[in-house]
Amino acid sequence: MKLKYISTMILAFVFFAVATNNSFAAKSSYSQSITANPLGLAFGLLNATYEQQLSPNNSFTVSGYYFSITDWNAYGIGGSYRWYIDLFKTRQKPIEGFSVGPKAGFSFWGWDGITGIYDDGMTITIGGEALYKWVWDGFALEVGINLDFPVIKPKGLSGLTPFGLVAAVGYAW
Numbered sequence: 001m002k003l004k005y006i007s008t009m010i011l012a013f014v015f016f017a018v019a020t021n022n023s024f025a026a027k028s029s030y031s032q033s034i035t036a037n038p039l040g041l042a043f044g045l046l047n048a049t050y051e052q053q054l055s056p057n058n059s060f061t062v063s064g065y066y067f068s069i070t071d072w073n074a075y076g077i078g079g080s081y082r083w084y085i086d087l088f089k090t091r092q093k094p095i096e097g098f099s100v101g102p103k104a105g106f107s108f109w110g111w112d113g114i115t116g117i118y119d120d121g122m123t124i125t126i127g128g129e130a131l132y133k134w135v136w137d138g139f140a141l142e143v144g145i146n147l148d149f150p151v152i153k154p155k156g157l158s159g160l161t162p163f164g165l166v167a168a169v170g171y172a173w
Helices: 002-027 038-043
Strands: 032-036 045-055 058-069 072-084 097-111 121-136 139-152 163-172
Touching: 032 139, 038 045, 038 163, 058 097, 072 121, 097 139, 121 163
Parallel strands: none
Antiparallel strands: 032 045, 032 163, 045 058, 058 072, 072 097, 097 121, 121 139, 139 163
């Protein structure tokens, strides 16, 4: 009886160890994420970003966003290419840790103010980003800075600053 009890406990321990190890291994490497930047709402920006890993150190992103600055409103899309650099020697996993890369965006702007003052138009921006991303059991937190310089913008559009802060939350899988 004692041997049966001990063997059942050992079997249960082995099963628990294997199950825990497999679930940890499944959650320790992520290849995709989706995040949103609630900090941008304070500045009239609503955006979401999808990220897809391309290699152990690279990924690309696709973003959709909505701007509302004074009497201007815009819808846009953008993208970036990220290089994950193990700058702090943390042996990071894919799409986690410190990343840098170029970015570009395309927006359609509309003027809601007094008719005839400004025309609707488009904006094309280029720039870069430097971010750090943490992932805990699928929950993603991303902080960093963006630099966006307008190459083309509608006449009269002001209030676009090249410097932006990122504090995005989301999910990775």
